[in-house]
Amino acid sequence: MMRIVGIMRKRQIQNLDRPHIVKLNGKRRPVRLHDLGLGNREIEAVRERLRELRGACIAALPIPSHLIEWLSRIDPKLRKRIDRAFPGMILPVADRTLGQCVEAYFERPNDRKQSTMAAIRTSANKLLEYFGESRTLRSITSGEAMDFRSHLAAVERLATATVSKIVMRSRQLFRDAERRNYIDRNPFTDVKAGTQRNPDRQAFIQRATIEAVLRYVDDVNLKRAIVLARYGGLRIPSELQQLRWDDLNFETNMLRVRSPKTERSGKSERMVPMFPELHEHLKRQDGDGELIVNLQRWPAMNLRKAFLCAIQRAGLEPWPKLFQNLRSTRQTELVNEANPVHVVCAWIGNSPKVANDHYLQVIDGMAERYRPKPISVESGAPNGALDNLIAAIDPDEDDDHGPPAPCTFQGKIEQIRDWIRSMWEQYAAGKMGDTGLEPVTSGV
Numbered sequence: 203m204m205r206i207v208g209i210m211r212k213r214q215i216q217n218l219d220r221p222h223i224v225k226l227n228g229k230r231r232p233v234r235l236h237d238l239g240l241g242n243r244e245i246e247a248v249r250e251r252l253r254e255l256r257g258a259c260i261a262a263l264p265i266p267s268h269l270i271e272w273l274s275r276i277d278p279k280l281r282k283r284i285d286r287a288f289p290g291m292i293l294p295v296a297d298r299t300l301g302q303c304v305e306a307y308f309e310r311p312n313d314r315k316q317s318t319m320a321a322i323r324t325s326a327n328k329l330l331e332y333f334g335e336s337r338t339l340r341s342i343t344s345g346e347a348m349d350f351r352s353h354l355a356a357v358e359r360l361a362t363a364t365v366s367k368i369v370m371r372s373r374q375l376f377r378d379a380e381r382r383n384y385i386d387r388n389p390f391t392d393v394k395a396g397t398q399r400n401p402d403r404q405a406f407i408q409r410a411t412i413e414a415v416l417r418y419v420d421d422v423n424l425k426r427a428i429v430l431a432r433y434g435g436l437r438i439p440s441e442l443q444q445l446r447w448d449d450l451n452f453e454t455n456m457l458r459v460r461s462p463k464t465e466r467s468g469k470s471e472r473m474v475p476m477f478p479e480l481h482e483h484l485k486r487q488d489g490d491g492e493l494i495v496n497l498q499r500w501p502a503m504n505l506r507k508a509f510l511c512a513i514q515r516a517g518l519e520p521w522p523k524l525f526q527n528l529r530s531t532r533q534t535e536l537v538n539e540a541n542p543v544h545v546v547c548a549w550i551g552n553s554p555k556v557a558n559d560h561y562l563q564v565i566d567g568m569a570e571r572y573r574p575k576p577i578s579v580e581s582g583a584p585n586g587a588l589d590n591l592i593a594a595i596d597p598d599e600d601d602d603h604g605p606p607a608p609c610t611f612q613g614k615i616e617q618i619r620d621w622i623r624s625m626w627e628q629y630a631a632g633k634m635g636d637t638g639l640e641p642v643t644s645g646v
Contacts, residue, residue, distance in 0.1 A: 224287040231287040301335030325371035347389040363400040405521040418515040431528040433479035435550045438525040442495045
């Protein structure tokens, strides 16, 4: 019996002296443990944690937080050996830098649009400029995140809406790191982004302005793009890229618009009425392909630049957000034409909340319709109301009956006519008393 126990003890000691083998991705990588001065129980604890790490890597799961904490406080020699056994999987998690996190975020497959990723990249560059690429994620505090927002607003003097968007995208990047257990807490959680409304960059583009610009546009594709934005409310250029002649249905007078921006929310397309302004410009010509607007020679930046040149040739001052304000103007027009808001939003492709925050505008001169019309005492009430009232009392007022007798019926009519005229003059002059047309009476 003693001999059997001794043999088992000897084999256990031999196993502890052997390196731990990590089998990963078809390769066997040893991790030596016996020369680190660890006890038998400590070696077994290390082996158990290495098994957990291997299981997380094989299952493509985030590294558990307790293992990340353990990796951050173990012996540097052991950390290097683990790093060799798990190349690029373990140690970068514990000491992940901001630069590594940003690059990993953009290298990871995702279903976002290219324009969305470009916008997130712009915000990420702001983070890298402020904190530095070598700054570790865990060392960035909530206070420093608030300082970053203050820097954007006070030092760089960015617009409030721009600052808000950068803070929201920064929060998104750190939320991704938090979900992958790179950090324990998102430092941007308590940072208020602020409003994204910017009414100073809104502009209502009159029809006469667009018609003047179209006269200086020679390219039919650019002209169609401008018309579809101003009178159809389409997003430029994303909703032009898939717009085909087959999408025009003149029988139902509707235009089918495919929207890449809203397809993730289950709204891949919408129907837009063929407004009268669109009929003139959406006529198929010889040489046109399947697409209504051929954007091969008009990338997004070139399309905007060509539009800007046409505005300048027309002798007009360019407005902010060239195409976006055309879309905003169209939605404002449709709402002002007494169309239900939810119907207009279905045509434009946004929600009532987004429309109220970023699209609908207050047009100059809208309050003029409620200005009171001037009243001329000489000509009587508007629309001849006073004359009609007097005529109702005495239909033969214009007839020449001679001077009315004060005690006759005709004389009473003349007195009533004079009283009405006197009251009307007081009303028009703003001298009507508190009692109005009622005579002053004693208290009851």
